[in-house]
Amino acid sequence: MEMEKVYSFKKVEGKWSEYWVKNKIFSAKVDKNKKPFTIVIPPANITGSLHMGHALNTTLQDIIIRFKKLQGYNPLWVPGTDHGGIATQTVVEKLLKKEGINKYDLGREKFLEKMWQWRNETGDTILSQLKMMGCGLDWNRVAFTMDESRSKAVKKAFIELFNKGLIYRGKRLVNWCTRCGTALSDIEVEYDDEKSSLWHIKYPLKDSNDYIVIATTRPETMFGDTAVAVNPSDDRYKKLLGKTVILPSVNREIKIISDYSIDKSFGTGALKVTPSCDAVDNEIARRNNLKVIDVIDINGNLINVPEGYKNLSVKEAREKVVKELEESGYLVKVEDYSHKVGKCYRCSTTIEPLMSEQWFLNVSEMSKKAIEAVNEKKTVFHPESWKRPYTLWLENLRDWCISRQLWWGHRIPVYYCVDEKGNKTNCKPIASFEKPTHCNCCNGTNFVQDEDVLDTWFSSALWPMSVFGWQDDQNNEELKYFYPTSVLSTGHEIIYLWVARMVQFGLEFMKDVPYKDVFIHGIVRDKHGKKMSKSLGNVVDPREIMSKYGTDALRFALASAAASGRDMQISEESFLLARNFANKIWNASRFIIMNLEGIENLEKDLRTVELSDKWILAELYETSLKVKKAYESYNIDTASRELYDFFWTKYCDWYIELSKIRMTSENIQVRKQVLSILVYVLKNVLQLLSPVMPFITSEIWQILGEQKIIAESELLNEQKENDNSSIDKMKSLQEIIISLRTIRSEMNISPACQIEALFNVLDENKERVVKENESYIKQLAKISSITFAKNIARPKNSAIAITNGFEIFLPLEGLIDIEKERQRLSKESALAKKEIEVTTTKLQNDNFIKRAPDLEIQRIKARLNEANVKLEKINENLKSLG
């Protein structure tokens, strides 16, 4: 098998992603002999194409799924997409607009045809990109929030809630987006700082020359004022309470009232109350039985206002009203003022709070249960710190406005009885799957369906149930086996929009939480720490990374940056690092595979002949424990780092290098023995790495003569006492090798030049191990011969290394720079002195001796002892250098 010198991911990745999909490798069925491990993917909007957020989230989920497969679970990861309500309708509206088509000209039915056409043509883009990323999703189960089955689920849920009286219709102040032409829920509003003004306006008192000054950011809404409110404890205004003022421009009489919510220190302490345009004002109006006058319509234009203002936009009206108030002397002053303004989360248009008839879901009971479930740890957040925000949000949650004035979405399954002329009767509306045929109230037979559709997040909230057919049979085998799912993985931006609501609905309809764990990961930011966005132009396209560095590199970079719950910055460097790692894996494997040429029947043989064998097996086992723990606790970054470190610095830098001694042996049995361990360790690392880097590991796994599918890992299930003594022994040898290399490097001795070494034994306990493994020192420090002795004097012109247990002389006649050597030793001497100082101070501290654990005291004593020996030897040698 020829392997190229540089890993060429382009030749490898495509075939594997295709193989996994075609052969349904990740299809799961109910299997009662195996434990399920289930994830439902956060359904991506059909408007979306793969961005870093998706790449991160899906990589993490895939890692978990593939890890569970290694562990022998029956893992299932369900793919799907979301119809995306407003977002999608907006995209298609814009496309139509380019063709000069207006949705109202088309009409609802024709427009929806266009929507479906668009969704069928482009809605699955994201799914094919997930296939490219190698995601181990069960492609037999692709679901869409608006497909037939999911639509049924939505109707079923709605009807149940409606019949329980939890869904109701009412006229309330809602967040209205004038561009989208729909109401929004509270969390669909985002707040931005905006520079504006605070206008101080005189409201004259009736039958008096006196007046009260109010301060407002929205003078144009004054036509809807139905009171002026002050704080009851505000001495300035006590005498004005109950008086009547004349609203300028309109000449309406309104009362001065008191309300505890008024902040005395803000503005003038007097608030104009406009119940139809502001949530606070609306509350005040409710408490004080004030009239509500609508002054802004759904297009954002003024209504119920004096002639000159009718149909002006908010902006036009504001300019006009300010100008007129100024001219008529009512404007007292204008202050610069910066405040938060609500914006539509989809199109950033300023939100108008306005009175509107909408459907609401009463969430108070569901919220209590959702909080309880998390308190009882039925669902656990990772990291746990998200529990608090989740709880706080649910505690303060107001009823959910679930109706949207859109066409794209689940049409509300409520039917109104109508008379022959098509007018709604007073009969009770009916919620049902199909249009009713008969009205129980008046025996009528004509019905019309509600015009509104449901909030997108209503169907998303049902996702963990609806993908398993809850709507068809609440007791079906699949649902019983796969629900509750094991973990939900998502970014923190949709904890409220989605996560909390799934818990509410899961508890409501299934009487059980939708998932046991919630894994919240951070957001990918650019190298300056900024959120990636199209408008900032700092978006890194994962597809470009995939074609430049490889998918495994993308995945490894994301995995190792995904520190639990924290946002991460990602730059070109992280992908380079990951690509280099892939190349390292490739080349180490290549070395082993080249050495397997001509070897027949290599069997698994873990007899350890040498220290290095014991050592690498011990290190492998230690690594597997750490990696397992990390994967299981969603510390994906830790797992990646451990594997990187083990593979590169332990396996490649030390074990493979040491294996070369035996690899060059004429004796085939010797070669077979070391190869057996090399292959064993490699295969195990490939397995452990396969969740993160499935492409390259599968490729090498197969080149090594294994199956196409990476086998379940025995190592992960092994439980044994690990013999770690080999790790300490190796440490001694590594110390010696490194100190000899340092001398070579400092003295600029060419690697081709072999030198001899004299070991003066200071600690007899160390002698045997080093003697037994002197070949390691020869091989890695390029030493020709080693002589062990006691009390030998330093040969002239030799360099000195003092290690724990040995004083080593390297005779370097003609190569050594005595002055340089003196400097080097002086530096070491200083370090030893510092060590002596630190440890002595500790040991002279009575309190330390009294209170520190014995083990710690012994350790410090040993350190002091070692440093003393070292210093003494260094000084001797410094003297002899003259």
Place this chain on the structure above:
RNA sequence: GGGCAGUUAGCUCAGCUGGGAGAGCAUUUCCCUUACAAGGAAGAGGUCGCAGGUUCAAACCCUGCACUGCCCACCA
């Protein structure tokens, strides 16, 4: 206004239940040593944001402060 994170080498970040400051990149020197120059070997580089406290011992625990970022909230 409330809450939550973060602040460690020039950069990006690790550092678990307190006990000798780590990695990658960048940088310096040497090396194309027969897996890998996308590599190997060695080196330099840090009063761990500031100030207190607890402790024999603090990057780690506590308190306060500063700065940065995010989330929530009905000061018009």
